[in-house]
Each structure stands twice: as C-alpha cells, then as structure tokens.
C-alpha cells in the first residue's frame with residue numbers, strides 16, 4: 312500500500328480536502344507511488360522521461376514525443392458531460408446522468424495504474440489574483456509523466472496555488488488514468504475510452520488516452536468544459552474557445568483588444584501570434600494574450616467586458632508553421648525553449664523534427680527520419696504518399712516563450728475587450744469581414760458559426776458543420792441556456808464590444824487558391840474593425856452586417872488580385888438566402904432558444920429578402 316500521507320507531508324500539501332481526494336484515488340487506481348509535482352520539478356522530470364524513453368531529445372532544450380497511433384486527437388464521441396439534472400442535456404454535450412457515469416469510471420480506473428506513479432499536479436487556470444481565481448484551482452492526478460510535463464507548460468503548476476483557497480474545498484478534481492492503450496478498442500463498438508466531466512460536482516474523470524487534448528485536464532476539460540458550466544451556474548462569466556490579442560497603434564497610443572472563436576484548426580493560434588505586415592511600417596504591433604481559451608466577465612466599474620487567458624502555454628498545430636506563415640511560433644519553439652513536439656516526424660540521428668509545410672519539401676536525405684508512427688522513411692513503400700507528420704501534430708511551449716506576448720499578459724485585471732469575432736473555414740459566401748453592432752445579432756452570429764465538412768461525403772454541399780461560438784466540443788449545458796447566458800453577460804456591459812464575422816478561407820472554385828493571403832495580412836481586417844468601432848470608417852450596411860469599402864481597408868503592399876478582392880468584399884445574396892434555411896434548421900435543434908435570437912434571425916432573413 313502506497314504511503315500517501317508521507318508523500319503529501321513531504322510536499323507540504325496541507326489542504327485536508329485535497330489530501331482526502333488524493334488518498335481516495337490512490338486507493339482506486341492502485342498506483343505504486345504518489346508524487347506531488349510543480350514547475351520546479353521540470354528539469355528532473357525531463358531527465359527521467361528521457362531516461363525512460365518517453366521523450367527523445369530534439370536539439371538543445373527541445374523534446375520529442377510520440378503518442379499511441381490510435382490516440383492522436385481529441386475524441387468528441389467519447390466525451391461526456393454528466394450531471395444529476397437531465398435539463399442540462401444539450402444537443403452537443405453527450406449528457407449522461409452522473410449516477411451512471413461515476414461508477415462506470417471507477418470500475419474502469421480500478422487498479423489501472425498498478426505499477427505506476429500517480430502524479431499529483433496542483434494547478435491554477437488563471438493569473439494569480441484574478442477576479443475569477445475561485446473557479447481556477449484544480450488538482451490533476453495522472454499516471455503519465457509526459458502529461459505532467461505538458462501540464463507544467465500549459466498551466467501554472469505548484470502546491471502553492473492551493474495554499475490559500477478562499478474555500479479549501481473549491482478545487483476541481485481532475486483524474487486522468489491512461490489505461491492499456493493497445494487494448495481499448497478505439498473507434499470500435501467496444502471502445503472503452505470515457506472522457507467525463509461531472510460538471511455539477513466539479514469532477515473530471517478521463518480514462519483511455521495520453522494525448523494532450525484528452526489528458527491535459529486543466530486545459531480542455533477544466534479551462535473550457537467545466538468553466539463553461541461554472542460560468543453559467545454562478546452567472547458570473549463566460550468560458551470560450553477564443554484567442555485573445557491586443558493591437559497597439561503607436562501613432563495614436565491606442566490599444567485595442569480582440570478576442571474570438573474559430574473551430575479547432577481554423578486559425579486561432581496563428582492569428583494571436585500574427586505580426587503586423589511589413590508594408591504597414593512599424594506603426595502597429597500585435598500582442599499575444601491567448602490562442603485557445605478566454606474567460607470573459609463584465610467589470611461593473613467601467614461597464615466593459617474584460618477577458619483573460621487562463622492558460623500558461625500554447626499547444627499549437629505544427630502543420631504549415633514556417634518562417635513565412637508564422638515566424639513568431641518558430642521563435643517560441645527555438646532551442647532552449649523547453650518546447651515539446653508531439654507526433655511530428657523525427658530524425659533519430661540528428662534529433663531534428665519536421666512536419667508538412669515546415670519547408671516546401673521534406674528533407675532530401677531520409678537517413679534517420681521516422682514518420683509520426685515511428686516507421687523509418689527509408690523503408691517506406693515508394694507509393695506511400697501519407698504525411699510524415701500527423702496532421703494534428705503539435706508543439707507545446709510556454710507563453711513566456713512567445714516573442715510577442717503582451718507585457719501585461721499576467722495582469723489579473725484582464726484586458727477590456729473591444730471586439731468579439733467569429734470565423735470558420737468557408738470557401739464561399741462569407742466575406743472577409745462583416746461587423747455587427749447589435750448584441751443579439753452578434754450572439755446569433757456566433758451561434759451560427761460553422762466550418763465546412765472536411766470530406767465531400769459528409770454533409771450537404773455548401774452546408775456548414777455548425778460549431779456555435781466554436782464551443783461545440785466543449786459545450787457543457789443546453790444551447791438555449793447558453794445563448795441566454797451570453798445575452799445576460801454581454802447585456803450587462805454599458806460599453807459592449809463590437810461583434811464581427813471574419814473569413815480568411817474563401818477560395819477560387821477554378822483553381823482552389825485562397826482569395827485572401829491570410830496569416831499576418833489578417834491584421835488589415837482587424838484594423839478596419841476597430842476603426843469602425845471608433846467611428847473612423849463607416850463601411851456599408853448590408854443585411855448581414857457592415858462590410859468594408861475597398862478604400863477603407865489598409866491595402867498598402869498587399870498582393871491580391873482585383874477579382875479576388877471584389878469577391879471577398881461582396882455579398883452573394885443567393886447563397887446567403889440558402890444559408891438562412893440551413894440556419895433555421897440548425898437553431899431549431901436547440902431547446903428554449905431565447906426569443907431575442909429568433910428575432911435577430913428573422914431580422915437578418917427579412918433584410919436579405921428585401922435586398
């Protein structure tokens with residue numbers, strides 16, 4: 312029997328509720344050892360992981376890891392929100408009764424960490440001192456050392472964060488057990504993986520994965536799913552899958568803050584790490600606050616919406632990250648940064664890493680290179696055209712490593728939000744940017760956010776896979792209540808942000824090229840938006856929002872075809888009318904959708920019909 316008391320005493324962990332929780336799960340999971348860890352243990356844990364072969368060296372202070380080949384992405388079908396109230400069931404949250412899920416998870420986890428260490432990872436999902444700190448503390452228990460190393464990068468980790476909780480019992484209990492990955496029946500009818508958030512008990516039970524998106528419980532399960540529920544239950548805040556950036560205009564001294572949702576793999580990390588285009592001179596700088604999660608609340612002192620990033624790191628998509636698309640990201644994973652790469656290609660002789668789009672062509676000399684599954688490239692079937700790196704391969708690095716991180720990124724006060732934007736991958740119809748002043752129409756627009764289905768076989772042509780506010784995988788309660796909560800929170804602001812929908816992904820149907828160059832050029836659309844909010848430009852009103860006039864957009868030095876520019880600043884009425892039908896069907900799926908949202912829908916539809 313493992314001596315839990317001794318381990319907790321050595322770590323100085325005094326909180327009685329935490330001690331009881333750790334002892335309870337140590338007994339169930341059957342771990343051989345218990346070890347309390349914090350950020351100060353990073354170097355030792357890295358050395359141990361290298362020794363054990365869990366990590367490989369990837370250059371000076373850089374590390375490589377491979378996850379099991381059937382465990383490389385978040386699993387939405389296996390993710391469940393459980394509570395004791397059936398009214399919490401929504402369209403997307405896979406709601407189950409907690410009375411059913413808790414015993415099931417206890418059974419799966421029983422004895423499943425035998426022979427392993429159970430790491431106790433106390434963490435805080437907020438800058439210390441944040442007005443939302445009471446919702447931010449948690450303790451992840453995990454039997455994976457690589458998960459600990461990721462958590463140290465992605466969250467603020469250490470026993471000190473639990474020392475002075477206002478209510479000593481108010482931490483999220485987050486239990487992660489890897490399970491026997493080779494025998495879990497991933498993707499079969501006998502799938503044994505369960506990723507459960509028991510939201511009304513603030514307990515997270517994840518079994519059957521060691522991939523970050525399923526196993527870093529502070530990040531996705533607490534920072535998004537649990538916080539989404541807590542924000543609603545407390546009526547105090549919103550927790551969203553949003554990036555958050557600042558724009559500084561050095562000429563006028565003005566600072567703007569923009570946050571917004573894009574479905575996974577649609578450009579949040581790249582936008583937050585963007586740099587001002589060279590052609591705009593050095594007038595603007597873009598400051599990074601966050602790339603995946605924002606918690607938003609209203610400050611009663613000035614009536615503005617404030618936002619903060621609860622995370623401490625970046626878990627970014629590697630694909631297509633290069634000097635041209637995202638030099639900031641490359642800088643953030645430079646030698647000495649401590650970055651960890653997952654499921655990219657790896658050269659075991661030179662310790663280099665590579666992914667599709669890092670360079671135009673893969674390394675010509677294939678000696679020593681292995682693909683993400685660990686197979687030698689030199690032994691590949693010559694017909695095998697599959698990518699060397701997994702399309703969802705990732706890099707993990709801390710915010711402090713991001714060169715454009717805002718100087719006040721840890722300010723507990725957060726930053727006032729000027730604009731909330733939504734964007735997905737849409738190859739036609741959706742213009743470069745359209746701004747929305749009305750709050751209900753802005754929330755309505757967020758609820759109808761979507762991205763195109765990725766396989767032609769899935770879904771109807773031109774129809775989106777709707778992903779409200781980009782929260783589909785993280786929605787913790789019913790969508791109607793979620794919409795009402797948004798209207799309530801933003802409605803409290805006397806100086807609310809402007810809303811907008813953006814699209815970097817329109818394509819020419821003839822040859823498929825992106826009509827907008829994207830990446831750092833995206834700043835041009837955001838500049839127009841904040842200038843519109845300040846009344847410096849006026850755009851043209853359309854039924855779906857205000858669109859920029861060509862002369863209002865800062866286009867200096869931009870290489871873009873006239874036809875492409877015309878298309879992305881125009882409105883395709885016919886496609887929009889078709890879209891309104893899809894939207895209506897989409898919104899009808901939700902119960903108790905507030906009447907204000909239906910009214911917004913009808914206003915937009917009537918405007919389009921009149922045009």
Ligand code: GDP
Nearest residue numbers: 575576577578579580581628630631815829830
């Ligand atoms: P996230 O998952 O929402 O954070 O998205 P990322 O920023 O990691 O981007 C996902 C993928 O979209 C990457 O392969 C990027 O290279 C690509 N991407 C991001 N921004 C743009 C853009 O403005 N234009 C184009 N064409 N691709 C982009």
Ligand code: PGA
Nearest residue numbers: 385524574575576603628
């Ligand atoms: P992403 O973040 O949005 O950058 O993909 C990770 C995730 O959502 O799993």
Ligand code: MN
Nearest residue numbers: 579580627628
């Ligand atoms: Mn990202």
Ligand code: MN
Nearest residue numbers: 552574575603
């Ligand atoms: Mn995400």
